[in-house]
Amino acid sequence: MCQEVCYCRMGFITYIKHEMGYKLKIGVISPNDPREWVRAVNTEMMLKHETLLINVLRVHGYEVVRGGEGLPANEQLAWNTGLVIKHVKNVAKHKPDVLILNQGSWTFPYDSVDAVKLFEKETGDIARVVIFSHKETKVPGLVAGMAVGGALKRLGIPYVLCYGDIEHDGEAINRLFKILEFHEQRVRAAPKVKEVTSQLPYQKYLAFGGMALKMATATTDVDLWQKVFGVSYDNLGQSVLKDRALGMVKWYDKPGTGRFEIIDDRVQEAFNMIHGKGVGKVELGQPEVLNLNKLVYQISLYYAAYDIIAEHNATFAGIKCQDELSANECTACIATAYLNNDVDPAGHDKLIIPTACENDMDSALTQLILYMMSGKPVGFGDFRDISNGTLIIMNCGQHPPYYFGTTDEAPLAKLARVEYMPQEIFYRAGGAAVRGRTPGGELITVARLARENLRYVLVATVVETIEVDPDEHERYNYAWPMIKGKLFIPEDTMIDMWPCNHLAFTYGDYTAHLVEFAHRLDIGFKVFDRNGLEYTKPS
Template structure:
């Protein structure tokens, strides 16, 4: 293996096969080799069984070979992603949200491991810029207004007047279009900051200064992540996390760089009978309200702008929708275990979500549901926190390749439930 890496300048994708025969110590040899590799942090996959008599052994071996082949075929793309990370710059709008330590990072470690730069601004910068875009007679979001920024006017015209989306003003947290105007202004304020500071991915704290006193940042994060803006026009994708979750935003960035498409942010809400429920406290990008190859404007038409839940005193609209069934999606999260980075991921197959499901959870929040390839308790145990990033497609081979090349730990479960891992 060392000779292979020295001669090729590439990583070695190692499979250990131990033939099952009681008369020879095949498993002993395989475990001895595996133990030696584990000690020095080299990942491998171990297959054990009677390949001559048990067809499952051949199937397992072929499955692993196919997985590693896909990883090898993605090598150039993955190396390009790793190179691009050194040109990425994160914007933190606000600090730690809701006392969640898993939303914070050591920015020096980010620089050392991934090469990423970092910028931070207070959320008040958003408010100052947003309030310069609209003239309010009284409190912003709750009074008569005159729009001063053409972009806000165009977005309001497209979404509301031209009916690209459904607006529900029946809840106390969203009584009229005024809050939507304020939320759109926050989005364009963030967009201006992103351009001014050369930002490539970001997070906004939101809770609870914005959500308690001004309005939620749901429209901001939904459209930052999306491939078209609230005016219906194509735009650059800026991976963005709620609650300023920095490692989730980085996970989204990696998924986006691998696919060139949007990646979303969600809560690990529930897992029951082999089905994972992904929700978020106010938004999923509209890109996920349909199939990946659908017209993005048609997906905007499915977005539902509904008054937020009672947890957010300032109110505002969520961006609600449902992801259709029959699609493969990757869910992933970078995190730290004993202060060392690891990447956890798996693939799900989405199932259709009936609109009545919103009554079961939180009425105004978006939902993705998908079948998982491993037992519920295993997924709960291995997942490093309450948040995750998601993207269309099975990216698990690419993520194994990425983590191996970056030199971080990983626990990644393929479509067939097979675990690929490396110690942190």
């Protein structure tokens, strides 16, 4: 098993060096018990454990910088504060990407805490910390690792602990390399993450309306947004959206009913695309639920929102919808679906504006961050069901049409798959839901910023999409779009970790980006990668 793992990892490292021109640089700090009588017995064993670890890393292509390198024999292990400083300086000058705290037996935890603190001071950067505890039942390597981990956790310093016999345990080696592979993804993501964090103060949220459906998790403290993320905020009533939309269409009766005359050329072009050219399918329902008049009203709401957002120099948004619009005018599904999309209802390229339904502010911010990282359209969804290792993502009637095809398909091909369905019973005013199905075989990152005891935490994982049979709509809300995703973690873990009913999503695996992002912003996180490994930081 170990040979197979080694072969796979050698292949991975070779690929990275060839394709990326980069190999991970790892710093290793090996503390020891400061008591002379203990060191007289364990030093040889501790050095052996360190050598075994370093050799495994080097054989697999990693560049390793050892803290005790070049020091006298009695200073090879960091057994006091002075030596911790020396070892850290030795390591930090090489700017390693990852810091391994090597626990060969019992060590004094504060030496490892000091090592992390000094490493960050010397490098001027965050420390991606791995604790490696050697498995030897007659010595307390795991005890040391857990004690160090507990000390770091108290200070909110994230780490991953790996425990095993580095000489004989192939599973431990495999786990270590999976952790390092994830950290390598973090290193490659770091430039983009730094760019995103530097651009956050230039972002502005525009809220249309207030709290929807008494959902506490959909609201946030805008001062906390400014303090933690640096983003700005503005608020308008939904009446502003309605009034702008009414200026685009002349209604001879109640808006959304009776005769109408389209004034705005964009609304006319989009209506012609959908109704005249048949790009997308309109399934008309009872007149009070969905008719062509309602469709025109919904299209005008989209262009109204797009214009108002631009006028207010906003970069992301939320629309309350329920119940002022959804019960009295029409739902805002077309608006939110296309604000998030890369083309408008007429098929023209447009600026992607991450937008959340129900004015869910933290979801919109998560969507914004995913968009800034990926450059792709982002979506907003509900947890509808988890069973048989599969997550069903639905919501009240909008997914961006971008997700009705693969990442490399043309936008018009995806628009042709949109199904404008009569809305469900929750929305008295009716309108069209934007229905579609996300194809199988795609990786999707699902994520959510939220507050835990009023402190921010970011949760995320990745799923692999499964083809959706159109008949499956019958099992859920018939009018709503659907994503099926295979989980890489247990169902209960997924439910327990998630802070609310909403999530943000985008194509691709951005879990490493999100860990790097949350770590750099010093907020809590709980993220599972596609190997099912957890990366966490206390909030």
